Amino acid sequence: MNGAERKNLIIGYLCAFGCETLFGLSYLFTKQATSHASAFALLGWRFFVAFIAASTCILFGFFKINLKGKEIKPLLLVALFSPVVYFIGETVGIRNTTASESGVFLACIPVVSLLASTLILHKEPSKRQVAGILVTLVGVTATVLAVGATASLSVVGYLFLLVAVVSYALYSVFVEKASDYTGMEITYVMLAAGAMVFAALAMAEAWVAGNVQALLSLPVRDTGFLIAILYQGIGCSVLAFFLSNVAIAKIGVNRTASFIGVSTVVSIIAAVLFLQESFSIYQLAGAAVRLPSETFSVRLSVTGCTTAPGQSR
Secondary structure, three states: OOHHHHHHHHHHHHHHHHHHHHHHHHHHHHHHHOOOOOHHHHHHHHHHHHHHHHHHHHHOOOOOOOOOOOOOHHHHHHHHHHHHHHHHHHHHHHHOOOHHHHHHHHHHHHHHHHHHHHHHOOOOOOHHHHHHHHHHHHHHHHHHHHHHHHOOOOHHHHHHHHHHHHHHHHHHHHHHHOOOOOHHHHHHHHHHHHHHHHHHHHHHHHHHHOOHHHHHOHHHHOHHHHHHHHHHHHHHHHHHHHHHHHHHHHHHHHHHHOOHHHHHHHHHHHHHHHOOOOOOHHHHHHHHOOHHHHHHHHHHHHOOOOOOOOOOO
């Protein structure tokens, strides 16, 4: 492994770790915000704030984008699966379950991402990747069984979280295929799509209910909601999306997806410390079983081994 490859690996791993940490904390803000407003109100305001923030950064020259002469289809597929489909599934799923079990359920993403990479990108998984899948399935299954006896056991919530898992895996695959675009170009189109779709849905929902004025004044009236959309809009939708897109470009779908366990652990800790949610030792063991394989993957890759779990190129 030469110096440039090693540098790309380090940048990719740091971006993936930072992204998943931000996303892990977002579960906490989503749970709090959806107790005061609908899912579409939260998503509409979140992506409106994110789009304005990103546009401001581009206007003042912090980032540059150039979409001229490039095929738009890959970007449209990325934006469809995330944020549009993914965040509907995640937000509704989190609202109908506990923050801790939502984070654990979404730990299935690496499994589906690897399968999507194999089927769509035609990248055969290594033996270590298959072993990683089995470890993930054992951990998730153990945790869900424990959750069933002590938490929400919401069928609707689990179904929406399943939609989120599949759509995120497809988003990851199509980001890797959109190789003609920079991380910021992909991020900006994602934010534009989210702002248009979710703002429209939020306004339609408010118009039907006859409370458009309440929707528009919500951030002013509710400080907690304002904090949530600022964190999610800037911290997650702008910064975390950007870090995710850079990570996928640097280290590929499978390696990036292997860091989902970081988000799981962060969401669990945040739920227990700040929401006082209960979390049994069995659920904790199921979530923690993912971390050793991810650490092993990072150590092998940085030291130059070519068969690390999650390797996609």
